[in-house]
Structure formats: C-alpha cells, structure tokens
Amino acid sequence: MSSIRVGGVSLLAAMSFSVNAAIAQTPTSRIVAAANAFLSTLDQAQRGRVLFGFDDDKQRAHWSNLPNQMVRRSGLSLGELSAAQRSAALAVVSSALSPRGFEKVQQIVDADEMLKTNERSNAMFGKDLYFISFLGTPSDTKPWMLQFGGHHLAVNVTIVGEHGVLTPTLTGAQPALYTVNGKTIRPLGAENDKAFALLNALDETQRKQAILSYRVADLVLGPGQDGKTIQPEGLKATSMNEQQRAMLVDLIFEWSGIVHESAAAARMAEVKAGLNETWFAWSGPTTVAPGRNGTSYYRIQGPNLVIEYAPQSMGGDPSMHIHTMYRDPTNDYGRKVAK
Amino acid sequence: MVAGALVLTFATPGFAHRLDEYLQATTLSVSRDQVHVQMRLAPGVAVVSTVLDSLDTNANGAISGVEQRAYAERVLHDVSLTVDGKSVPLRLIASSFASVEDLRRGLGENTLELAATLPSGSGNRRLTFTNTHRQRIAAYLVNALVPRDPHIRITSQNRDYAQSTYEMAFVEAAPGARFVSLDSLVRWGLFVCGVIVVLGHVLSSYRRARRVAAMSTAITLR
Numbered sequence: 001m002s003s004i005r006v007g008g009v010s011l012l013a014a015m016s017f018s019v020n021a022a023i024a025q026t027p028t029s030r031i032v033a034a035a036n037a038f039l040s041t042l043d044q045a046q047r048g049r050v051l052f053g054f055d056d057d058k059q060r061a062h063w064s065n066l067p068n069q070m071v072r073r074s075g076l077s078l079g080e081l082s083a084a085q086r087s088a089a090l091a092v093v094s095s096a097l098s099p100r101g102f103e104k105v106q107q108i109v110d111a112d113e114m115l116k117t118n119e120r121s122n123a124m125f126g127k128d129l130y131f132i133s134f135l136g137t138p139s140d141t142k143p144w145m146l147q148f149g150g151h152h153l154a155v156n157v158t159i160v161g162e163h164g165v166l167t168p169t170l171t172g173a174q175p176a177l178y179t180v181n182g183k184t185i186r187p188l189g190a191e192n193d194k195a196f197a198l199l200n201a202l203d204e205t206q207r208k209q210a211i212l213s214y215r216v217a218d219l220v221l222g223p224g225q226d227g228k229t230i231q232p233e234g235l236k237a238t239s240m241n242e243q244q245r246a247m248l249v250d251l252i253f254e255w256s257g258i259v260h261e262s263a264a265a266a267r268m269a270e271v272k273a274g275l276n277e278t279w280f281a282w283s284g285p286t287t288v289a290p291g292r293n294g295t296s297y298y299r300i301q302g303p304n305l306v307i308e309y310a311p312q313s314m315g316g317d318p319s320m321h322i323h324t325m326y327r328d329p330t331n332d333y334g335r336k337v338a339k
Numbered sequence: 340m341v342a343g344a345l346v347l348t349f350a351t352p353g354f355a356h357r358l359d360e361y362l363q364a365t366t367l368s369v370s371r372d373q374v375h376v377q378m379r380l381a382p383g384v385a386v387v388s389t390v391l392d393s394l395d396t397n398a399n400g401a402i403s404g405v406e407q408r409a410y411a412e413r414v415l416h417d418v419s420l421t422v423d424g425k426s427v428p429l430r431l432i433a434s435s436f437a438s439v440e441d442l443r444r445g446l447g448e449n450t451l452e453l454a455a456t457l458p459s460g461s462g463n464r465r466l467t468f469t470n471t472h473r474q475r476i477a478a479y480l481v482n483a484l485v486p487r488d489p490h491i492r493i494t495s496q497n498r499d500y501a502q503s504t505y506e507m508a509f510v511e512a513a514p515g516a517r518f519v520s521l522d523s524l525v526r527w528g529l530f531v532c533g534v535i536v537v538l539g540h541v542l543s544s545y546r547r548a549r550r551v552a553a554m555s556t557a558i559t560l561r
Contacts, residue, residue, distance in 0.1 A: 070446055214498040217478035218362060228366065230482040231493050314358035314383075 027095075027260045028140055028162055034095040035138035035146070038088040042076075046085075050076045054136030054143055060333055063147065063154035064223045065172050065323050068129045073150065079128025089132045093148045096157045096164065101258030104171065107187035108153050110180070111173045115151075118175075125151060143338035152323070154223070157259060158334030164263030165334035167327050169255070170223065174312075174321040176293050184291065188322050191309055192293045194251040199282055201244050202235070207286075210235035216283040216297040219310045219325050229329045232301040234281025248280060252300060255307055255326040270304055270328075278302030284311075293319040304330045357383035358445070360478040361390060367468060367481070369457065369509060370488040374420060374466065376429060376453040384445025386476045394449075395439050402436050410436075411451055417472035420455050423464055429453040461513045463494075468505045481505040 025033075039047060052059045052074070064071040078086050094102045109127050116126035129150045136144030143160040152172030158165040173187040186192070202210060212233060221228055237245055249272060256267045271278075284296030293311070295318040300307040306327040311318035330336060361382045368375040382390040394410050395402050402410075411431050420427045432454045437447025470479055479502040483493055490512040497506040 066446075070444075214500050214502050215478075216502075217360065217480060218357070218364070220364070220480055220482055229485045230366070231485055231496060233496060 026140075026162060027164065027262050028159055031092065031095045031146070031159060031164075031260075032138045032140055034088075034092045035134065038085070038092050038132075039138070041082075041085045041088050046076055049074070050133055051137070052133060052135045054145065054338075056135055059133065059147075060135055060145065060156075061224075061226060063149050063156065063168075063170065065152055065154070065170055067124050067151040068131070069124050073131040073133075075131040075133030075147065077129055077131050077150075079126075092132065092146060093155065096146055096159075096260060097155075098257055098260055098264060101260075104187055104258060105148070105153065105155060107185055108171060108173050109150070110185070111175055111178060111187055112151050114178050115174055143334065145333070155258070156333065158338055160334055160337045162262070163266070163334065163337045164259050165328070165331055165337065166256070166259040166263070166267070168226065168332045169258065169326045170324065171255075171258075171326070172321075172323040176320050176322045186293060188309075188324060189293065191251070191254045191324060192288070192322075194247065194254065195282075195296075195298050195309065196288050196294060198244065198247045198251055198280065199286060201247055202240075206235050206239060206244075209239065210280055210282050211286065212281055212283045214283065216299075216310070218312070219308050219323055220299070221306055221308060221327060222323065222325055226332060227329075229306075230301075232279040232281075234279045234299070234301075237275050237278045237280070237302075240280075245275060248278070248300070249275065252305065252307065255324070258326075271302065274303040274305065278305065288319075293322060295319050304328050357381065357478055359383050359385040359476075361386055361473050361476045362478050362480070363470060363472060364480040365468070365470060365482070365505075366484050367466075367505075367507070368484040369466065369486055369491050369493075369507070371490050371511065372457055372459075374422070374427070374429075374455045374457050376418075376420070376451075376455070376468070378414065378418075378451045378453065378470075379448055380414070380451070380472075381448040382442060382445075382476075384443070387442050387445060389476065390473065391439065391442060394436075394442075400439050402439060407434060407436050410449075414451060414472050415453070417470065418453075419467075419469045421467045422455075422458055423460060425458065427455045427458065429455045461511045464509050464511055466507045466509065468507075470503055474501075474503065477501070477503075479503055483507055 039050070042050065059074055062074060076089070078089065081089060093105065097105065109130055112125050113127050116122060116124070119125060130148065130153065131150060133147045134144060135147070136142065138144055141161055143158065145159065146155070146157045148155045152174060154168070154170040156166070156169055171188060176188060177184065177186050179185065199207070199210065220230060237248060240248065249268070252271055253268065256271060257264045259267065279301050281299045281301070282296060283298070285294060286296070288294035295311045295313070297308070297310050306325065306329060308325040310323045312321040312323055314321065361380070364379040366377045393413060394406060396406055396409070411434050415429060415431060418429065420429050430453065431451060433452040434450065436449045441447035468481060470481070481498060481502050483496060486493065491509055493507055493509045495508040498504065
C-alpha cells in the first residue's frame with residue numbers, strides 16, 4: 001500500500017517536473033534540445049560535416065531548387081544516416097517548423113520520392129537526397145542557423161534568441177499533385193487555391209491593376225539573387241477592401257506560417273505592419289479547374305516581404321511543377337537580428 | 340522536370356533553369372548619372388547547342404577571352420537603351436562565363452554587366468530597354484531595382500508580352516532637391532500637429548490664467 005503511495009507520489013512529482021519543464025521550455029530551447037539530441041547521435045566525422053561556422057557565407061547561400069546531383073549540397077544527407085539519426089534529424093526540422101510547415105516539407109520530399117519512382121532515377125531524386133546542416137552551434141542565445149533542403153526545397157531558419165527567421169526559403173513540388181492511398185496530395189495546393197480565391201474576389205478595376213500584361217517565365221528573385229529589391233507592381237493592398245486584405249494576409253501565411261508558431265506570429269505582425277505598402281501581381285490564366293493547380297505566376301511584395309509562385313513550363317505540364325520563393329529583403333538570413 | 344542532368348558539382352548557388360528556352364533575366368538600376376544593366380543568360384539544355392554555336396565559335400570546348408568579348412558584343416548589338424527618346428550607348432563593364440561543360444548540361448549561366456551614362460535632366464523622364472537577343476528561343480525577364488539614389492523615383496513600368504521591350508517612367512529630382520517619402524511626410528505632419536496642439540494648449544491655459552487673474556483683481560477691487 002505504502003509502496004503504491006510512494007510510487008504515486010513519485011509519479012506525480014515526475015509529471016509535475018516534466019510539466020514545469022515543458023512550461024519553462026521556449027520554442028528556441030526546444031529546437032536547441034532537438035539539435036543537440038541529433039548531434040549526440042553522430043560520430044565525430046559526421047559532426048564535422050554537419051557543423052559550419054556561423055560566418056560561413058558560402059554555405060549560408062548554398063541552396064537551390066535543383067537536385068543534389070546538379071547542385072551538390074553540403075551537410076549530412078538523410079540517406080547516409082541510420083534510422084535513429086534520421087529520426088533525430090527530422091525531429092530538429094519538425095521542432096523549428098509549425099505542424100503544417102513540417103507537413104508541407106514532408107509532402108515536398110514525398111513528391112520527390114514519387115519523381116524518383118516515376119523517372120526511375122535513383123541517383124537523382126528521392127528522400128535520401130535531402131541534407132541537414134547547422135551554421136554555428138545550436139544555442140538559446142547566440143545566433144545559429146538550421147538548413148534543410150534538396151530538390152525543390154531550401155529551408156533556412158536563422159535562430160537568434162527567441163527570433164526565428166525563415167527567409168530566404170524556397171519551396172517547390174514536382175509532381176505538384178499526387179495520390180497516396182487514394183488521397184490527393186498537393187504540397188502547394190493552398191498557395192494556389194488562396195491566390196485564385198483572392199484574384200476572384202477582386203472587382204474588374206482591381207483585376208486590371210493586379211494582372212500584368214506580360215509573361216513572367218520564372219522566379220525573378222530565386223536562388224543566387226540575394227540582396228536585390230525590385231520595383232513592386234500590381235495592385236496595392238490599400239486598394240483592397242478589408243475582406244480582400246484578410247485574404248492576402250491568409251495567403252502570405254502559407255509561407256510565413258511554415259516556421260514555428262511564435263516566430264510566425266512575430267513575422268505576421270511585421271507583414272501586417274507593412275500591409276499598406278504590399279502589392280499583389282498576377283501573370284497568366286485567371287481560371288483553374290477545381291482541385292488542380294493553375295499555371296499562373298504571382299508575386300506578393302511588401303517592404304519586408306517578397307513571395308513568388310512560379311509554375312515551370314519545362315516541356316511538361318506547368319501545373320505539376322511549381323517553384324516558390326519567400327524572402328524578406330530587409331532580414332534575409334536574419335541579418336537584422338543576428339548582428 | 341530536369342532533363343539531361345549528369346553528375347556535377349556546382350560551386351555557386353544554383354538557380355532555376357529552363358529546359359527548352361534561353362532565359363535572359365535583366366535588372367536595371369538607375370542612379371543620377373548612370374544606368375546599370377545586369378543580364379543573366381542561361382540557355383536551357385535543349386537549346387544550348389544553338390547558343391554554343393555563337394559562343395564557342397571554334398568548337399574547341401572552351402570559351403576563350405576573345406570568344407567571350409565577341410559574344411558580349413553580339414548581345415550588346417541586340418540590346419538598346421534610350422532615355423527621353425534618345426539612344427544611349429551601353430558599354431560592357433564586366434562579364435563572367437560558365438564552362439562549355441556546364442552549359443551543355445543546362446546548368447551554366449553567363450552574366451554581363453553593362454552601363455550607360457544617364458544624360459543629365461530632371462523632372463519626368465522615360466527610359467526604354469529593348470532586348471531581341473535570340474528572340475526565337477528567349478524567355479525574357481526585365482525588372483528595375485528599387486533606386487538607391489534618393490533623387491530617382493520610378494513612377495511606372497510597361498512591357499510587351501514577351502518582356503522584349505521595357506519602358507520605365509521615372510522622376511528625377513532637380514539638383515539639390517530630393518524626394519520626401521510618404522512616411523517622412525506623415526511623421527512631419529504628426530510632429531507639426533503635435534506642436535500645434537501643445538501650443539494651443541499652452542495658449543488657452545495662458546488665456547484662462549489671465550481671465551482668472553482679471554476676475555480676482557475685479558473681486559478684490561469690489
């Protein structure tokens with residue numbers, strides 16, 4: 001009886017401790033704990049490959065939409081990790097992102113696995129060819145950076161104390177629509193659907209301003225284009241009504257909400273503060289079949305924001321091959337907070 | 340889809356690549372005395388052989404300095420810049436060329452940096468940039484960078500569908516003057532309103548005090 005009581009008390013104490021610990025843990029400390037847990041699974045040689053100096057600007061900017069065989073990534077690939085190490089690596093990525101953000105990342109990776117099967121190209125595509133790396137040492141206070149990427153994916157999260165900066169980040173998908181166990185998956189489906197919903201909510205005068213009269217064949221500020229700010233075009237958010245502005249904010253959240261919740265909330269506050277100076281521009285067809293991706297390019301640009309959505313017409317169906325870019329020209333790589 | 344990809348290690352950040360088009364992405368930067376033009380030229384793997392014909396002209400598998408200059412001259416011949424309706428010559432100030440091997444794999448990107456002297460002027464101005472280089476296979480992108488020069492403000496941009504022709508209207512402030520941003524205007528407006536409110540408050544307090552003093556004097560005299 002007493003042993004049950006003692007056991008119960010111990011259990012309660014343990015539960016209380018873990019609850020308090022959870023309450024005390026900040027998003028950054030959770031990411032740091034996950035990163036250190038991953039590092040502890042690695043041998044010395046592996047640690048040497050995954051860790052870079054925080055001042056390593058070459059590695060910082062070394063990301064791409066292209067497959068690893070074309071642009072060789074550094075860091076450790078999932079394919080060369082044991083099951084436990086791979087699980088720990090993905091736990092780091094998961095800890096830095098929101099549940100929906102991590103799901104999006106997984107769906108992009110799954111699409112590449114699908115491409116590997118469809119293209120019968122084991123060496124070029126697939127889950128094994130996604131790389132993780134850290135710039136700097138994971139820390140609650142000092143700046144460091146998590147990179148996770150491969151074909152159609154470059155997640156760059158700069159962490160400085162409680163700041164979590166997701167820009168620049170590239171997402172893409174090919175195929176951009178596939179089925180798993182009968183369920184249709186569109187990794188970037190919401191980015192398409194919400195943009196079309198916004199376009200359809202505009203009146204004729206607004207559409208004339210938003211729709212560009214020329215073709216935009218590709219990302220303007222894709223990989224390798226750090227530090228550029230182009231002249232904004234299209235429809236300014238000040239010319240939108242409150243409902244349309246809310247739709248624009250919701251569309252932006254598809255990118256800003258990839259990072260974990262508190263960082264996303266801080267980011268959305270910045271986005272909303274600059275909303276009056278934010279523009280929405282569209283190029284291409286204005287209709288889409290329900291449940292499908294369109295083939296139109298669009299760009300959202302504000303004082304601290306650039307989003308581009310660019311279907312790729314590379315000899316195939318552009319709606320099945322999408323590249324997107326998410327930037328903050330004032331704070332890419334967290335330069336504003338990582339001084 | 341990425342086609343024709345072979346094993347390759349790439350030293351610089353990767354970029355999106357067309358397959359069957361020749362991407363020509365141009366950015367223009369206007370300052371008070373100069374127009375800077377950067378052209379990134381990236382032939383897709385399916386059209387690269389036609390580009391290499393005029394790039395590696397002796398087909399020895401390398402692009403010599405002479406071939407680079409000749410190709411840059413060819414591009415310069417195919418682009419034009421006018422300011423306020425007058426032709427302005429562009430000159431090559433720098434270039435970088437990928438290896439033939441990278442280009443053949445559909446990965447290489449050549450970059451030309453061009454510049455032109457901006458004819459002096461002020462007020463409403465107009466710039467036109469035209470690119471007809473390899474028009475049949477080209478996918479053009481043209482964009483202006485937000486001017487860093489506070490004397491320059493872009494007011495409108497127009498392009499044809501293919502982005503082969505680009506027009507920019509801009510305003511150049513007169514010498515000694517500069518544009519004031521809307522933010523600054525709002526901040527100054529708020530400051531001035533604040534000063535007026537404070538002065539009004541001080542003035543009404545002063546008048547009230549004088550009235551009270553006068554009334555006190557009157558009561559005392561009675």
